[in-house]
Amino acid sequence: MSFLPLAHALSAREDLPVPAWLFAWAASIVLIVSFFALAAGWRSPRYEELRERPLGEGLSRALLGLPAQIVCGLVGVFLLGVAVYAGLEGTAAPDRNFALTFLFVTCWLGFPFFSAILGDLFRPFNPWRAVGRAVGAGFGLIAGQRPAHLPYPEKLGRWPAAIGLLAVVWLEVIYGSGGVILEPETAAIATLFYTAYTLAMMGVFGVEKWCERGEVFSVYFGMFGRLGIFGTRDGRLERRRLFSAATSWATVPGSAAVVIASIATTSYDGASEGAFQDPMESVFEWIADAGIGLTASLRITETLFLLLCFGGVALVYLLGVRGMRTVPGAPSLSRLRSGFAHTLIPIALAYLVAHYFSLFVFQEQAQFTYLLSDPLGTGTTDLFGTASSGVDYTILSANAIWYVQVAALVVGHVIGLMLAHDRALVYWPDYRKATASQYWMLAVMVAFTCFGLYLLSVANG
Amino acid sequence: MLLYAHVGHQLIWLLYAIPVLIVSGAIVKSFISQRRAERQD
Numbered sequence: 001m002s003f004l005p006l007a008h009a010l011s012a013r014e015d016l017p018v019p020a021w022l023f024a025w026a027a028s029i030v031l032i033v034s035f036f037a038l039a040a041g042w043r044s045p046r047y048e049e050l051r052e053r054p055l056g057e058g059l060s061r062a063l064l065g066l067p068a069q070i071v072c073g074l075v076g077v078f079l080l081g082v083a084v085y086a087g088l089e090g091t092a093a094p095d096r097n098f099a100l101t102f103l104f105v106t107c108w109l110g111f112p113f114f115s116a117i118l119g120d121l122f123r124p125f126n127p128w129r130a131v132g133r134a135v136g137a138g139f140g141l142i143a144g145q146r147p148a149h150l151p152y153p154e155k156l157g158r159w160p161a162a163i164g165l166l167a168v169v170w171l172e173v174i175y176g177s178g179g180v181i182l183e184p185e186t187a188a189i190a191t192l193f194y195t196a197y198t199l200a201m202m203g204v205f206g207v208e209k210w211c212e213r214g215e216v217f218s219v220y221f222g223m224f225g226r227l228g229i230f231g232t233r234d235g236r237l238e239r240r241r242l243f244s245a246a247t248s249w250a251t252v253p254g255s256a257a258v259v260i261a262s263i264a265t266t267s268y269d270g271a272s273e274g275a276f277q278d279p280m281e282s283v284f285e286w287i288a289d290a291g292i293g294l295t296a297s298l299r300i301t302e303t304l305f306l307l308l309c310f311g312g313v314a315l316v317y318l319l320g321v322r323g324m325r326t327v328p329g330a331p332s333l334s335r336l337r338s339g340f341a342h343t344l345i346p347i348a349l350a351y352l353v354a355h356y357f358s359l360f361v362f363q364e365q366a367q368f369t370y371l372l373s374d375p376l377g378t379g380t381t382d383l384f385g386t387a388s389s390g391v392d393y394t395i396l397s398a399n400a401i402w403y404v405q406v407a408a409l410v411v412g413h414v415i416g417l418m419l420a421h422d423r424a425l426v427y428w429p430d431y432r433k434a435t436a437s438q439y440w441m442l443a444v445m446v447a448f449t450c451f452g453l454y455l456l457s458v459a460n461g
Numbered sequence: 462m463l464l465y466a467h468v469g470h471q472l473i474w475l476l477y478a479i480p481v482l483i484v485s486g487a488i489v490k491s492f493i494s495q496r497r498a499e500r501q502d
Contacts, residue, residue, distance in 0.1 A: 019476075021473065021477055024476070024477045025480055028481075028483075028484065323492075439488045443481070443488050447481045447485075450480055451477070453477060454473075454474055457473075457477075458473070
């Protein structure tokens with residue numbers, strides 16, 4: 001999040017009771033103990049059945065009925081319009097303009113955080129879905145028939161969303177880095193381009209199909225929503241077991257790429273502030289020496305390291321999958337690859353919380369005070385009387401941030417381990433073989449935990 | 462002293478890699494011994 005002048009933690013940690021690296025050792029021990037506890041006490045799958053409990057019909061009608069859909073859709077379209085307008089007409093100062101904080105902090109981080117608890121919250125507020133559905137309904141009224149769409153190439157699966165996710169993060173952390181700050185106007189123009197692209201794709205493949213497969217934000221936020229306790233089925237609100245809907249998420253090709261892209265982009269953002277600094281400088285100098293301009297060299301270097309992160313995270317996961325394949329009775333490699341992809345969702349969330357929790361807490365104070373009162377940041381409006389408010393950075397101490405980061409990583413990986421163990425029991429009904437297969441996933445989880453803590457430790461230290 | 466501090470800073474990642482190496486090593490070792498036992502049977 002390099003466009004904002006505040007880092008993930010604002011000051012160096014005070015003295016911790018033990019060195020930071022010992023937290024990685026302790027986290028690994030927690031994972032190993034959890035692994036053996038699962039092996040000893042969890043011998044049949046528990047998350048494969050959703051066990052949904054429909055909520056009251058009146059509540060479903062109130063929250064999911066047409067009036068609620070119209071209101072939520074209008075709210076989404078209005079807020080997107082405000083963000084684009086603020087980006088185009090407001091100040092170029094990124095921290096004073098409503099657009100950047102709203103798009104890249106409130107929405108980009110807020111939806112995953114809250115959807116992971118409550119279910120997919122973005123779907124009703126998705127402005128592009130609302131516009132697409134309204135246009136479709138209008139077409140139906142005028143033409144007297146439903147709009148015809150091309151069949152979506154199922155082989156593509158969620159790959160457009162995975163590539164789109166990398167592109168969004170590229171714009172956010174690479175295009176706007178190293179002194180070439182992402183200007184609110186650029187973000188607004190990119191939003192307008194994305195709107196045109198999304199509406200065109202919705203026109204070609206249908207609104208719901210594109211939201212399920214290719215619309216970056218629907219797929220990305222919806223992925224975290226699968227962890228949450230509320231969902232919908234046949235227009236009815238239902239309560240389900242926490243994490244259980246995640247088990248059916250990765251059945252579409254490209255799903256693993258989406259969750260790997262999520263972990264990789266967060267890792268890159270953290271690593272570029274610390275662990276990758278020296279090698280990035282070397283590569284940058286090497287490219288610049290080849291006669292390429294400084295800005296282009298910087299962007300090429302950062303793009304290479306982002307792709308390197310994607311490749312690295314994918315490699316660790318695929319090594320774990322390859323290891324599982326060696327256990328007698330294992331299904332095919334492709335089935336294992338997609339079958340365990342959902343176990344990475346809690347890890348992606350853990351990385352997101354660990355890296356951006358403090359940024360979210362600090363920046364939301366700005367969002368709901370001066371950015372709301374003075375969205376353009378011109379100093380000429382004070383809609384709610386909070387335009388002169390500031391951000392209280394003392395609300396979180398550096399040590400508190402570190403403990404939240406460690407806790408998020410440990411809990412996220414233990415949940416990942418639990419989901420993986422549960423899925424293994426489906427593929428290997430003999431719990432001993434299931435446990436043997438999960439040694440490999442244990443290594444994956446320990447690797448991701450230690451890597452995450454290392455990145456945070458170097459970035460915060 | 463400064464040199465040691467610099468080298469120490471460069472190698473700090475090793476401390477984070479140790480748990481990964483232990484777990485991975487244990488898994489690979491048990492995998493190899495299992496394969497060997499299967500071949501002997």
